[in-house]
Structures are given as C-alpha cells and as structure tokens.
Amino acid sequence: MADFFKGLTDQYGRGIEKKQLTEEIAGPSITGVRSPIAGYPADGLNPQRLASILREADQGDPLRYLELAETIEERDLHYLGVLGTRRRSVAQLDISVDAASDAPLDVKIADMVRDWLLRDELQDELFHILDAIGKGYSFTEIIWDTSEGQWQPERLEWRDPRWFRPARRDLSTPTMIGDNGQEVELPAFKFIRAEIKAKSGLAVRSGLARVASWAWMFKAFTQRDWAIFTQTYGQPIRIGKYGAGATRDDRDALYRAVANIAADCAAIMPDSMHLEFAEAKNLGTGHSNYKERADWLDQQVSKGVLGQTATTDSLTGGLGSGKEHRQVQEDIETSDAKSLSAIVNRDLVRPWVMLEYGPQKHYPRVRIARPEAEDLMSFTSALTPFIDRGMRVQTSEVRDKFGLSDPPPGAEVLGAPRLAPVPDAGLQPNQLAPETGPEFAAPALQQQQAAQRLPEEIIADAGRRAAGPAIGGMIERVRGLVADAGSLEEAVAALEGKIPADEDLTAAMRQAMLLAWLSGEATELDKGDIGSGTADG
Helix, strand or coil, rough: CHHHHHHECCCCCCCCHHHHHCCCCCCCCCEEHHHHHHHCCCCCCCCCHHHHHHHHHHCCCCHHHHHHHHHHHHHHHHHHHHHHHHHHHCCCCCCECCCCCCCCCHHHHHHHHHHHHCCCCCCHHHHHCHHHHHCCEEEEEEEECCCCCEEEEEEEEECHHHHHHEECCCCCCCEEEECCCCCEEEECCCHHHHHHHCCCHEEEEECHHHHHHHHHHHHHHHHHHHHHHHHHHCCCCEEEEECCCCCCHHHHHHHHHHHHHHHCCCCCCCCCCCEEEEECHHHHHHHHHHHHHHHHHHHHHHHHCCCCCCCCCCCCCCCHHHHHHHHHHHHHHHHHHHHEEEEEHHHHHHHHHHHHHCCCCCCCCEEEECCCCCHHHHHHHHHHHHHCCCCCCCCCHHHHHHHCCCCCCCCCCCCCCCCCCCCCCCCCCCCCCCCCCHHHHHHHHHHHHHHHHCCCHHHHHHHHHHHHHHHHHHHHHHHHHHCCCCCCHHHHHHHHHEEEEEEEEHHHHHHHHHHHHHHHHHHEEECCCCHHHHHHH
C-alpha cells in the first residue's frame, strides 16, 4: 500500500499525504473559526444591502451571501419546497456501476464500488452534495476507513460552504479556512467538490440562491404590507357615540367598551350610549392584489429552480401542457444526475481505486440515472441469434444491463443444461476417443445437437436457408413499389399487377417439397413399411 503513495497525485497534480487522509480535518467547532453558528444578514434586507452582499461574494468573500442563502431556505416555504424537490429527485435515482472491462481485476473493482453503494446512508449523502444547486458549490469531506489495512470510504460528511472560499489570487481555485482563519489548500483525495451551475461563470455567481434572493426580498416586502393591511382593515372599526349630556365617567366607560370589544367580544355600557361597527368595503380588492403578487413571485422561483410551474403552482392549462412541463423537469433532472455522476467518479471513485489498487489505465464508472423502460426480453431475443452466429459480446455489458453482479468463485449459478454425451458405437466402455480435447468441444456439441433434431426441424431450417435470399429480394421489390406509389390505391394496384414470379423462390419451394417427400420416405423406411413391401414383392 505504501508504494501506491509514492509519486501518486490527484487530478490537480497535488501529492497525497496519508496523515491528512486518515484524520477528520473540517469538522465544526463552537470555539474555532469553523463555527456552526451563522449570522442573519436577511434581517432588515433592502435592495442596497442585497447588492452589497452580492458584490462581496463576487470579490472573494461569500460569507454573508452563503448565510443569506441559508436563511432563504429557512424562511421561504416555497423556495425550500421546489429546491428540495429538485435535489431529492436526483438523490433517489438508481445507481449502477460499469466495469472498466471484463478483466478479473476490473470486475472485482466494480463489484467493490457496487457493494459500497448499497449503503442506506448514500441517499442522504447525495442530497447534501446537491446543496451546490442552491449555493453554487458544496464540499463534502470523505472519512476514510483503514481499520483493516484497506482504503474504503466510511462516510461522507457535508461541510458548511461558509468554511470554504475562492483563493484571492485565483477566484476559480477553492481553499479551506484554516484554524487561524488563513486560506489553506484543499488536501488531495479528501473532499468532494460539487459545482452545479444554473449559469456559466464563477461558482459563487452560478447558484440559484443568487437570483432567488431578489424574489424572496420583494415577496418579503409584499407579505409585510399584506400583514399591515390585514391588521388594519381585517377587523371592523368600532365607533362609540355618546350624548351631549354624557359625563366624563360615561365617556371613559364607552372608550373601554370600544377598546376591549375586539379582544373580549363582550362589553357593557349605559342604555343612552350607541356603539357602531364600520366595515372596510375595499378589503377584498386589496387582499387579492397582495396574494397575486406573492403568487407571481413564487411562480418565477419555480421557473428558475424546476424550469416550469405546472408541478408546483395552480395554473390554467390542459393535460398536454402538464406533460410538457413535466418533461422540462425531467430534462433538468437528467442534467443534474449526469453532473453528479461525473463529480462522484472524479472525486470519490477514482481516488478510492487509486488508494486501494494503485493507478489504473481505466476506472469503473458510476451512473446515476432514472431507469429507462427497456424491454429486456426483446433485447435478449435480438442478441441471441448474433451470439449463435459467433458475435463476441462482453459479458460485463450484458450483466450491467440486467443489474447483475459477477458471481464470486464457488457461488451457485444458473446456467444452460448440459447435454448428455453421445456414445460412439465404435468404442468400448470407458474408452476415450482420440479427439476429445477442448478444441473439439464446440464441433462435437454442434454434431450432438444436430443429431437430436427432428426431421421436420431440419427441413424447416433448410427451407429458410434456401428461400431467405429470394424472400428478401421480393420484400425489397414490394418496398420500392409502395414507396413510388402516390396513394394507398396506387400501392394496391401496383402490388396486384407488377410482382413477377421469382425464379429463386420457385426453386426454393421445389427444394422444400423434395426435402419433405424424402423425409416422408425416410420415416417409412424407419418404420419398415417400405422395406417389407419390397421384400414381399
């Protein structure tokens, strides 16, 4: 194992340090610089403050932007819902592993990766890696297990992106905040760095939270105004009237009744006093304006996150429109799944294989995708004739298509039934024929299978071989006539009057009839009918 580390580098050309790989180096600490306690820059947010926060992120200080992105997820149910839908739709997709080749070592490596992916925690770990969809990037620390002398990922730990930032000298190079607040280069083979961009450019400017922050701020203004309007006009205004001769005590009693009736719904007053309730006539119009604005902003967020609105918002549209919107969401899901597959292969699978087996020419590939509705029976039926005719097919490709692993040595496996050997009449019991080596196994099996075929099967096979080319030529002529016809009636007329008899097909039919007659004669000879008749004659 030690030889593998000598001269071993990652995809960025960095050397491998074993000590860093075996330690947890990016965990949270209340008293350290990587504190889980975050600020709340969204409090009192206005356009000027939001623009300042985004400019800070562009200049290499994304702390307040990442805190804002976290706050939006916590305070906006709609954004949390659509973003969670997009992340979970990818995290729960089926995962398959393609071996690099059919070589025993490549198959063994692929099985190793495949077994590890069966862990129950994997779905949550992938969900956390997809935090990059909202914030632009995410970092996941690989906790390696070397307890039994092997290298294997024990778990994948999500790390707060606030603890990472782009290097000042190069905004495209990520660094980690060290124990003293300084920029530290990321150790090789230690982190999964995910970047899933909604737009091209720097990762910090490519997350969905950047555009969602504006919609969230404007919706917060709308919700505040809506709450004030509801509080002001949602309840009727209480107006108390008193007569000209009312004393001060009478007026105080009336005021207490007006002030308390909204909360207590009960009050007392002299008979001479009058209490009136005045309702707001424009409550319905004002209420709908706020709601429509908030709903419109939510629809824009749905378009940004899911690419459509039919699966999240109540919009007018038919069934066809809903299917189109769902197809758009599936396209985004497919893109996210391919990006996540590439990230896992680059930052997890390749490093793991290199640590465990050393550098390889080719590596297994993890594929995260929604399974396509494929008819495996049709695939098998179409492939079998080609294999029978000598076509070479990698068993790993067929096994991966069916989702089957390579059986270990000694495992009970399914297989084709073995045919009983055909005894040679010229050999004594326990006497081996001279041609029994492996090079004669295939011809002998073919002869044995041919000997077990029925006469009618032989005739049918011979007929197919003889008539096949002729039938194929006739089909091509029919196809040409139909293609040249301008209508269905013209095609029918052409087929009725312009298909000449094919000489090859006629000859093939004659051969088939002759073979059938000879087969019947052979059957009668086996029964002894023809032979006995001849002897009697």
